[in-house]
Amino acid sequence: MKNRLKVLRAERDWTQARLANELEVSRQTINAIEKGKFDPSLPLAFKAARLFGLSIEEIFQDGAG
Amino acid sequence: MKKQTSATGQWEASTAKNGTRVLIWALAWVLTTALAAFGPKAFWDFHTGLTILGVLINVGVGFGMIFATKRHLQALDEMHQKIFRDAAVLSLGVGLVCASSYELLEDIQLITFQPEISHVMILMCLTFLVGMIAGHRKYR
Incomplete structure (x- = not known):
């Protein structure tokens, strides 16, 4: 699954650690999500969407399509 | 924002504290196992x-x-x-399969010694360790 977390984070000049703190996950998890190695759960995706004030679809895209 | 950062700091501290707690319980278990044995x-x-x-105990x-x-x-x-x-x-899968085969080895006289549960436990611990390392490498 592709996502725009890295871009959104860069726009706010946030570090991975800062985003990890905001989403209450580890920095390693943010890194894995940004690299597309780990797909977040729906609750975590909603949390990220709320944090950035966007819809889930604006952050996460289905990589299969 | 400050309040949330403080809350997440608490979350990280709590995770670390839980990890230490597991370590202490595991150490206590090893010691009480030795005492019982x-x-x-x-x-x-x-x-x-x-x-x-x-x-x-x-x-x-x-x-x-x-x-x-x-x-x-x-x-x-x-x-x-x-x-x-x-x-x-x-770890569970490897432990189950290998314990079954290990026990069988004595029954069919391929080994002459009595299979020990401690051997299976060591195998399961090592497999768990390998699994954890492999998992961390996978998502690195």
């Missing part, structure tokens, strides 16, 4: 009451370790929960 001969000359007490501490591990697992974030679960499934 060697205590009857070394300390109380096979006194039945003390031997039963030693075993009960060992089992009790074992359950404490299980609950501490469960709390630790629940406090981890979802990726680390997945890594832990995958490693645990691998």
Whole structure:
């Protein structure tokens, strides 16, 4: 699954650690999500969407399509 | 924002604290296992009451370790929960299959010694460790 977390984070000049703190996950998890190695759960995706004030679809895209 | 950062700092501290708690329970379990195994001969000359007490303490501490591990697992974030679960499934599967075959080896006289449960436990611990390392490498 592709996502725009890295871009959104860069726009706010946030570090991975800062985003990890905001989403209450580890920095390693943010890194894995940004690299597309780990797909977040729906609750975590909603949390990220709320944090950035966007819809889930604006952050996460289905990589299969 | 400051309030949230403080809350997440608490979350990280809580995760670390849970990990330390598991370590302490695991250490206590190893010690009480040693006490239950060697205590009857070394300390109380096979006194039945003390031997039963030693075993009960060992089992009790074992359950404490299980609950501490469960709390630790629940406090981890979802990726680390997945890594832990995958490693645990691998360890359980390898342990089950190898324990069965290991026991069979004696029955069919391919080995001459008595299979020991401790060998299976060591194998399961090592498999879990390998699973955890592989999981962390996978998501690095």
